[in-house]
Amino acid sequence: MVRGVADPWWNDDDQLLAAVGDALRAAGETPRRLVEIGKAAFVWRDIESDLAALTYDSAASEPDPRLVGALRGTESATLRAMTFVASRLTIELELTSEALLGQVTPFEPGEVDLWPAHGAPRPVPIDEVGWFAVRPLPTGPFRLHVRTGAGSVLTDWITL
Amino acid sequence: MRDDPSVVTLVERARANDRQAWSTIVERYAPLVWAICRRYRLSDADADDIAATVWLRLVENLDTIRQPAALPGWLVRTTGHECTRALRSMARVVPLDDHQPVPEEASRSAESWLLVEERRLVLRTAFGGIPLNCQQLLSMLFHDPPIPYAVIGAELDMKIGAIGPTRKRCLDKLRQHPALAAFLDS
Numbered sequence: 636m637v638r639g640v641a642d643p644w645w646n647d648d649d650q651l652l653a654a655v656g657d658a659l660r661a662a663g664e665t666p667r668r669l670v671e672i673g674k675a676a677f678v679w680r681d682i683e684s685d686l687a688a689l690t691y692d693s694a695a696s697e698p699d700p701r702l703v704g705a706l707r708g709t710e711s712a713t714l715r716a717m718t719f720v721a722s723r724l725t726i727e728l729e730l731t732s733e734a735l736l737g738q739v740t741p742f743e744p745g746e747v748d749l750w751p752a753h754g755a756p757r758p759v760p761i762d763e764v765g766w767f768a769v770r771p772l773p774t775g776p777f778r779l780h781v782r783t784g785a786g787s788v789l790t791d792w793i794t795l
Numbered sequence: 796m797r798d799d800p801s802v803v804t805l806v807e808r809a810r811a812n813d814r815q816a817w818s819t820i821v822e823r824y825a826p827l828v829w830a831i832c833r834r835y836r837l838s839d840a841d842a843d844d845i846a847a848t849v850w851l852r853l854v855e856n857l858d859t860i861r862q863p864a865a866l867p868g869w870l871v872r873t874t875g876h877e878c879t880r881a882l883r884s885m886a887r888v889v890p891l892d893d894h895q896p897v898p899e900e901a902s903r904s905a906e907s908w909l910l911v912e913e914r915r916l917v918l919r920t921a922f923g924g925i926p927l928n929c930q931q932l933l934s935m936l937f938h939d940p941p942i943p944y945a946v947i948g949a950e951l952d953m954k955i956g957a958i959g960p961t962r963k964r965c966l967d968k969l970r971q972h973p974a975l976a977a978f979l980d981s
Contacts, residue, residue: 645979648966655922655969656937658915662826666839669829669846673821676850677814680857752847776844778851792848794884 672752679789687719687726687781687788717793719779723786726779730795735772737779739765745783752776752792801920801974806863821850823920824867828874830912835878845877867916871909914978921972929965936962 644650693716715730729736737747742765748756752775761767761783776792805823808816828849832842852873853866860866922930928951935947948955969975 643979645970645975648963651966651969652933652937652962654914655918655933656939658918659922659934659937660939661830661915662919665826665829666842668843670821670825672843672847673825673850674818676847676854677809677817679851679854680812680817686855752844775840776848 687721687724687790689717689791690720691716691718693717715795719788719790721786721788724781724783724788726781726788726790728793730772733770733772735769735795737761737767737769737781739767739781739783739785741765741783741785743783743785745781747782748780749773750778750780756780802866803863806857806860806866810857817854820853820866823916824870826919827867827870827912827916831871831874832878834908835875835882837878837881841881845874845881848877849874867913917974917978918969921969921975924972924974925965925968929961929968932958932961933965933969 644654693713713729713731717728717730719726719728725740727738727740729738739745739747739761742763743761744763744765745761747759747761747767747769749759749769750756751773757769757773759767759769761781765783772795776794778792779790781788781790805816805820809820825846828846829842832845837845849870853870856869860869922933925933931951932947932953935942935950944955944958947953947958953961
């Protein structure tokens with residue numbers, strides 16, 4: 636078989652075979668957990684959720700002294716405060732050294748699922764006045780899926 | 796990234812809540828997401844977090860993606876954006892040292908790097924579309940270290956003399972796959 640000077644790689648059987656091998660080996664190096672995380676993400680299409688927008692984050696601005704201990708007169712100092720707003724409810728978060736405190740408005744009981752970047756979600760109860768506490772503090776990015784009588788809301792990724 | 800007709804089908808089916816279509820999308824593009832994270836020299840843990848963000852963004856945006864065929868490009872842009880964000884937040888906390896990624900280097904030969912990844916993607920898609928017996932034969936043929944024809948023949952119940960011609964036929968099938976044809980046309 637006569638080969639031209641600039642024969643494309645795909646016309647040469649040896650080169651094509653080598654290229655396919657390289658492509659499949661590259662895929663073989665991909666950690667399975669990347670794939671597992673992706674497949675698990677599909678659950679979000681089944682959840683009838685509102686996406687809550689972060690409207691306030693103390694970490695992005697000057698600390699407001701009024702925020703210190705604003706929720707329930709906590710003993711621990713507030714390290715960070717965030718507010719998420721969705722059409723049906725609002726979530727105010729307060730971070731202390733040992734817990735993530737939350738207040739859902741309107742004040743109704745329910746449940747919040749803390750979704751880590753990968754792995755199973757952690758359920759946390761919301762009491763009759765819309766208050767919840769997450770202990771211990773999550774490590775790594777997480778999202779909160781808040782469900783009360785008022786609605787079902789998902790926050791964006793939060794990293795403490 | 797170029798048009799791949801089956802991407803459109805996969806996205807449409809995933810939009811219709813076909814979980815299998817979504818899983819195929821993930822399997823197909825996970826290597827690309829991983830390659831981008833590696834190029835930014837991020838840790839495995841960071842890559843996990845970034846991938847989680849990217850996949851969830853995609854799930855959220857499935858219904859609003861105007862051109863499903865542009866999905867690979869969207870994944871490249873979104874993953875790159877998340878990688879840059881991760882680097883910036885690290886820079887705030889950790890002093891820059893030698894094994895921090897150098898984003899300028901990452902973008903300097905970005906085009907050629909991306910072309911390599913795109914080619915790998917297309918080849919894998921085409922490989923997945925050829926008959927199973929071809930996949931088996933080619934897998935044994937590109938194995939490193941090489942597998943002797945005698946062993947291949949025994950394993951696949953083929954005459955040694957038939958391996959060469961079958962190899963050629965299988966590679967021709969690969970060349971004719973629409974995904975590869977579309978890639979080579981552009």
